[in-house]
């Protein structure tokens with residue numbers, strides 16, 4: 001259990017044994033199917049497994065381990081659970097307000113802008129930024145690279161088709177974030193769904209990128225990786241943060257989720273705080 005030693009401190013014997021079962025399950029998933037969740041946060045993995053065990057009426061993690069060796073359907077359900085795809089438009093409005101009021105004025109002096117959404121999920125975060133940049137007359141000179149490890153989520157992001165309730169549910173977020181129009185202006189309704197406007201997709205490329213195994217991309221001015229690091233253990237978080245540091249241009253911005261922190265002192269040499277409350281950081285030219 002070396003790789004997850006941080007998860008084994010202060011545990012009862014029962015919890016320790018359960019962690020061993022988890023470790024064995026994640027190792028089986030990696031060895032048999034090549035999906036690497038070995039450095040994900042155990043508490044979150046355990047929560048997802050408990051829910052799946054209830055639904056499928058399975059008694060133990062060891063039993064799941066045995067079943068998924070031959071049951072590919074169950075295997076896919078289990079790994080889809082691990083990729084928690086919860087998201088919304090203009091999630092954490094105060095964050096988007098800070099991007100609009102504090103980051104955008106700086107971006108306005110750039111001739112072109114490159115942005116990476118790592119762990120973009122089903123795309124709501126990407127369309128939120130596209131709308132914001134369009135309203136600030138910056139979208140035409142921007143290119144957004146939107147990536148995720150989950151191919152199904154990425155396909156939904158690419159299509160930009162959502163249940164019609166999305167606009168009503170997130171209209172308040174949009175206005176609170178400083179939105180200037182009606183959110184419905186950015187989509188058309190079609191048979192109970194909304195389709196995001198073609199104009200918004202023009203400068204976005206979607207592709208597969210795994211933060212556990214893939215390397216840095218491009219010279220980005222801004223990187224969003226929100227509500228993803230929270231599912232990683234420190235080892236994987238450290239890896240992802242280095243990838244982001246390498247992918248940013250001089251003084252580039254890095255944005256984490258509302259409940260996420262960089263790795264404390266360890267990252268002070270790499271990033272300076274730009275907006276602590278909204279988890280916006282800026283690259284330092286560090287060793």
Ligand SMILES: C[S@@+](CC[C@H](N)C(=O)[O-])C[C@H]1O[C@@H](n2cnc3c(N)ncnc32)[C@H](O)[C@@H]1O
Pocket residue numbers: 083084085086087088091118119120121122125147148149150153209210211212225226227228231257
């Ligand atoms: C909770 S969603 C966050 C979506 C969006 N960033 C937001 O904040 O609303 C977490 C996303 O991280 C993705 N993810 C999980 N592990 C990943 C990895 N190793 N590499 C890239 N993306 C990953 C999941 O597939 C999921 O889409």
